[in-house]
Amino acid sequence: MDAKTQALFEARAKIVKAMAHPTRLFIVDQLAGEQEKCVRELTELIGSDMSTVSKHLATLRSAGIVQDEKRGSQVYYRLRVPCVLNFFQCVESVIRSNIELQQQFVG
Amino acid sequence: MDAKTQALFEARAKIVKAMAHPTRLFIVDQLAGEQEKCVRELTELIGSDMSTVSKHLATLRSAGIVQDEKRGSQVYYRLRVPCVLNFFQCVESVIRSNIELQQQFVG
DNA sequence: TGGTCACTTGGCTAAACTACCAAGTGATGG
């Protein structure tokens, strides 16, 4: 794999890695349904420390998946690229396919 | 986040995590173009130790993204769910969007 | 049956990731 190809796939991996955590997927899912949410709202939904949520959001932001906007003392986050929802559809179809495979062994 | 939701997003994250590495994204890309490849072929393309490639393939297999078939002394891998290619399209559009954003700062 | 190829697995170390607490910054309300 030459350096250029390497760089290309590292760039792609950065985006995918930013989604590779249950909490961050949950955040994306929430933002997909609700347009925007502030850190406190997300923190309440998730149930972990606000500092943890803030760092997850920073990860998503640095990958370009979400964008933030400060309004008053709150910071609102929203999805920057709607197609990330396709991720979910595909992930779900992998999961379904896995279940079907397992049922073949059972049946 | 209740236990059920937690479990759902952990299952999804497992799939996404399996793709969250440049080498594994490269493998998926290769398998998308070529139907199937054996471990040796992939190892030559990637250029790292075969044991490393084998472990990456095991990660993808355990997530249900690829399937393997042993023929003779070789093991051939192929994509199990074609939609993973949508991942790339979306990832690319995030990257494009990031570039556009950066050009706003420059321009 | 001995040697080689194709592959997987175990072991190990270095690096990356995660989550919490604690501390610091800004905006808001009394």
Add this chain to the structure above:
DNA sequence: CCATCACTTGGTAGTTTAGCCAAGTGACCA
């Protein structure tokens, strides 16, 4: 102003991951 809320950042300990080498298995060939 002072307290509080909303948020980010630094520090740190525990866990996970990645890569290589070495060793083991199975297929194939001479």
